[in-house]
Amino acid sequence: MMTFIWVSLLIVILSMLGVLYRIFRGPSTPDRLIALDVIGVMFISATALVSILFHTAFFFEVILLLAVLSFIGTVSFSKFIEKGEIIERDRNR
Amino acid sequence: MTVIANTLIVFTILTGLIFTVVTVIGVLRFPDVYTRAHAASKSATLGVIGILLGTFFHFWLNEGLFSIKLLLGILFLFITAPIGGHLLSRAAYLSGVKPTKHTVGDDLAEVVKQSKRD
Numbered sequence A: 001m002m003t004f005i006w007v008s009l010l011i012v013i014l015s016m017l018g019v020l021y022r023i024f025r026g027p028s029t030p031d032r033l034i035a036l037d038v039i040g041v042m043f044i045s046a047t048a049l050v051s052i053l054f055h056t057a058f059f060f061e062v063i064l065l066l067a068v069l070s071f072i073g074t075v076s077f078s079k080f081i082e083k084g085e086i087i088e089r090d091r092n093r
Numbered sequence B: 001m002t003v004i005a006n007t008l009i010v011f012t013i014l015t016g017l018i019f020t021v022v023t024v025i026g027v028l029r030f031p032d033v034y035t036r037a038h039a040a041s042k043s044a045t046l047g048v049i050g051i052l053l054g055t056f057f058h059f060w061l062n063e064g065l066f067s068i069k070l071l072l073g074i075l076f077l078f079i080t081a082p083i084g085g086h087l088l089s090r091a092a093y094l095s096g097v098k099p100t101k102h103t104v105g106d107d108l109a110e111v112v113k114q115s116k117r118d
Helices: A002-025 A029-053 A060-083 B002-029 B033-062 B068-094 B108-117
Strands: none
Touching (some): A002 A029, A002 B002, A002 B033, A029 A060, A029 B068, A060 B068, B002 B033, B068 B108
């Protein structure tokens, strides 16, 4: 059982390294952002596997926090690419 | 009992691993941004949901801990990951990234042109 978890953690880390190639080589900026989003999602699964390996339940907050931070980073970067600014100015003032 | 639990855990984690590897192959081999976003948003979401379900079953059946936080994480990822993919591909289209030569139709171009004229 533990051997299976170790092997799956190794596979997840190798796939993170594979996605890193797209960050280096991506022709445009949204390619790199998609690869970064995928790396954030894979980091969550690596944290879950590590929490199985260490027999601890204290990493679940880390999982929730990584999910929230990855989503906020993706939304703000895509808004920056689309409009050129992240927080717009108030026009009624 | 523990054999059944371990079978369930190995099955869910294996499903997540297969979809994670499929994500990497799609992101590395697809030709343009939109197909890569398609591969990334769908199969990466299913892969991480499989691995988190395996973790949830392991802590529930083997260690006796029913974790609400993992279920909340699964729900949050299931809601937000497709929204992230949609926002990224929309930003890519509006910033002028061209699709591949094999694309047959582009229905969004007329709408964008119309809204720029107004």
